[in-house]
Amino acid sequence: MEIVVKNLLFEYDRHFSLDISNFTVRNGEIVSLMGPNGAGKTTFLLLLSLQIKPRAGEIYYDNKLPACSRDILNLRRRISAVFQKDYLFNGTVFDNVAYPLKIRGFGNSEIKRKVCNYLELFGVGHLAGKRVRELSSGQSKRVCLARSLVYSPEVIFFDEPTSLIDFGTKEEILSDLKKAIGHVKASAVFVTQDKTEAFLMSDRLVFMNGGRILEEGTPEDISFRPMSVEAATFFGKDNLLSGQVAEKEKDLIKIRIKNQVVFGVGDADPGDEVLVMLSPENVVLSKSIDENSQSARNVIYCDVLDIKDVGSIVQVELLCGFRLRASITRISAEMLDLRPGGRVTASFKASAVHVIKRG
Amino acid sequence: MELLFNGIKAAIGLIVSLNGGFLEILSLTLVLVLISTFISTFIGLPVGVLIAINRFKARNFLLALVNAGMGLPPVVVGLFYSILLWRSGPLGFLNILYTPYAIVLGQVTISLPIIMGLTCSAVQGIDPGYRLQARALGANRVQEVIKAVAEARLGYFAALIAGFGSIISEVGSVLMLGGNIRGQTRVMTTAIVLETKKGNFELAISLGIVLLLLTFAASYLGTWLQQGRAQGVPKWR
Numbered sequence: 001m002e003i004v005v006k007n008l009l010f011e012y013d014r015h016f017s018l019d020i021s022n023f024t025v026r027n028g029e030i031v032s033l034m035g036p037n038g039a040g041k042t043t044f045l046l047l048l049s050l051q052i053k054p055r056a057g058e059i060y061y062d063n064k065l066p067a068c069s070r071d072i073l074n075l076r077r078r079i080s081a082v083f084q085k086d087y088l089f090n091g092t093v094f095d096n097v098a099y100p101l102k103i104r105g106f107g108n109s110e111i112k113r114k115v116c117n118y119l120e121l122f123g124v125g126h127l128a129g130k131r132v133r134e135l136s137s138g139q140s141k142r143v144c145l146a147r148s149l150v151y152s153p154e155v156i157f158f159d160e161p162t163s164l165i166d167f168g169t170k171e172e173i174l175s176d177l178k179k180a181i182g183h184v185k186a187s188a189v190f191v192t193q194d195k196t197e198a199f200l201m202s203d204r205l206v207f208m209n210g211g212r213i214l215e216e217g218t219p220e221d222i223s224f225r226p227m228s229v230e231a232a233t234f235f236g237k238d239n240l241l242s243g244q245v246a247e248k249e250k251d252l253i254k255i256r257i258k259n260q261v262v263f264g265v266g267d268a269d270p271g272d273e274v275l276v277m278l279s280p281e282n283v284v285l286s287k288s289i290d291e292n293s294q295s296a297r298n299v300i301y302c303d304v305l306d307i308k309d310v311g312s313i314v315q316v317e318l319l320c321g322f323r324l325r326a327s328i329t330r331i332s333a334e335m336l337d338l339r340p341g342g343r344v345t346a347s348f349k350a351s352a353v354h355v356i357k358r359g
Numbered sequence: 360m361e362l363l364f365n366g367i368k369a370a371i372g373l374i375v376s377l378n379g380g381f382l383e384i385l386s387l388t389l390v391l392v393l394i395s396t397f398i399s400t401f402i403g404l405p406v407g408v409l410i411a412i413n414r415f416k417a418r419n420f421l422l423a424l425v426n427a428g429m430g431l432p433p434v435v436v437g438l439f440y441s442i443l444l445w446r447s448g449p450l451g452f453l454n455i456l457y458t459p460y461a462i463v464l465g466q467v468t469i470s471l472p473i474i475m476g477l478t479c480s481a482v483q484g485i486d487p488g489y490r491l492q493a494r495a496l497g498a499n500r501v502q503e504v505i506k507a508v509a510e511a512r513l514g515y516f517a518a519l520i521a522g523f524g525s526i527i528s529e530v531g532s533v534l535m536l537g538g539n540i541r542g543q544t545r546v547m548t549t550a551i552v553l554e555t556k557k558g559n560f561e562l563a564i565s566l567g568i569v570l571l572l573l574t575f576a577a578s579y580l581g582t583w584l585q586q587g588r589a590q591g592v593p594k595w596r
């Protein structure tokens with residue numbers, strides 16, 4: 001199903017307004033909506049899924065505008081929504097997955113066949129007779145997803161569906177979900193705060209803030225090369241630095257950040273105030289200037305402030321006139337023998353430094 | 360103390376002997392309370408649900424009335440219906456004063472707001488997400504309400520138990536509307552009042568104990584049905 005939004009307006013008690021001038025979900029496309037809390041993502045999702053009525057504007061579903069309550073009910077029966085909480089109804093797993101089929105008037109044998117198929121698709125076929133309160137959170141989410149797809153909806157809306165699931169289970173569930181969405185050939189809209197989820201699931205990422213869409217593009221473009229300060233602030237929490245352009249030579253920009261100079265690429269002119277975004281994975285640490293650091297345009301001596309062990313990678317907090325964060329492997333950290341108070345060389349390529357003009 | 364002990368002994372005797380007069384009082388008590396609870400539930404449950412799920416102008420006023428009704432003094436109910444049903448009263452033509460019908464009328468008036476009010480609270484306590492989820496799965500308005508309302512079933516049992524409890528032990532309106540006529544309108548509570556007045560404490564105590572056992576048994580049944588479905592915190596083993 002294709003969804004086209006035009007000049008959509010919605011207000012909550014005059015404190016919050018959603019204003020979407022143009023938005024499209026193409027047939028079979030998976031779109032993720034990202035943005036900070038209060039950006040209006042969930043409200044937008046509720047509007048798209050016909051749960052709440054807009055104050056103004058149009059939402060076309062396959063080029064048709066729902067005109068009456070019958071149209072809305074008929075459309076609702078072609079779409080599906082999954083929320084953060086599972087909202088499994090009292091009863092067994094089978095009862096829950098059978099519910100949307102029952103209200104659509106499917107026959108008993110058809111219901112049994114479809115329910116079993118979808119439970120198997122999500123790896124919970126053996127739980128059909130179990131009461132929902134006896135399920136683990138991962139099993140519960142799988143049942144919830146099977147229920148939302150069992151009637152082959154044409155578009156599915158997900159509001160942070162895996163936010164309450166542990167990391168390992170989350171990846172498994174998302175992988176099964178992607179297969180299932182492909183199986184029913186549905187379009188999908190995800191509201192998520194999780195970059196991994198957006199990268200894994202979506203063809204296109206939409207960044208929202210203050211009830212408006214600020215940017216759209218591939219997940220990679222929006223999260224690593226955002227155009228707006230708001231998106232840069234959201235995606236580049238780790239290394240987002242304020243500076244001023246000192247010189248410009250073709251695409252290469254020399255930026256002054258406090259008492260340091262950093263080279264980057266972007267569209268800004270000398271004198272412009274800019275934000276500099278640098279992914280911690282792109283910062284290479286070494287004990288001295290070696291071959292790797294020589295090929296990089298930016299080489300800075302830093303003091304090690306702190307070392308955080310976050311599993312397979314280690315986050316190193318550095319001070320080099322400004323604060324910088326680097327993410328390195330555990331082995332690299334051990335080889336460098338990093339300790340707070342020690343000195344280290346940080347190097348990164350100019351192409352890894354994304355520059356965004358302020359205001 | 361001796362009086363209480365003798366009362367307990369007499370109560371056991373009464374239950375074991377299944378004395379005809381006692382059985383008559385017991386069965387009438389149960390029949391009237393069950394009929395009244397059924398009527399109150401039949402009206403109170405759907406009306407409570409409707410008040411909870413709908414938004415209309417007089418909703419708050421109606422809720423205030425229901426909540427006030429939950430504390431309605433039975434004697435006032437008895438007085439009100441006595442005036443209405445009195446031979447010269449506006450409803451005197453019905454000729455039901457001092458009959459079981461009048462008792463049921465009073466009991467329904469007492470238990471109805473309790474069942475209605477508690478049902479309303481139970482439904483309002485349901486996470487609105489259940490309704491939203493049912494709607495998102497394609498339910499129409501009626502289907503979505505039914506699905507969401509089913510999630511508050513524990514609350515309905517509580518409403519039922521409270522409604523039953525409010526009338527089985529009630530004496531004011533039963534006495535005023537039934538008149539405590541032997542074989543016709545004498546129930547456990549009015550019999551206790553009568554036996555106490557006559558100084559027949561042993562019988563009064565034994566009836567009281569049987570009434571307490573009856574109330575407990577009914578509440579236990581309701582609680583068992585309710586808690587059988589309740590989700591508990593896992594035990595520390």
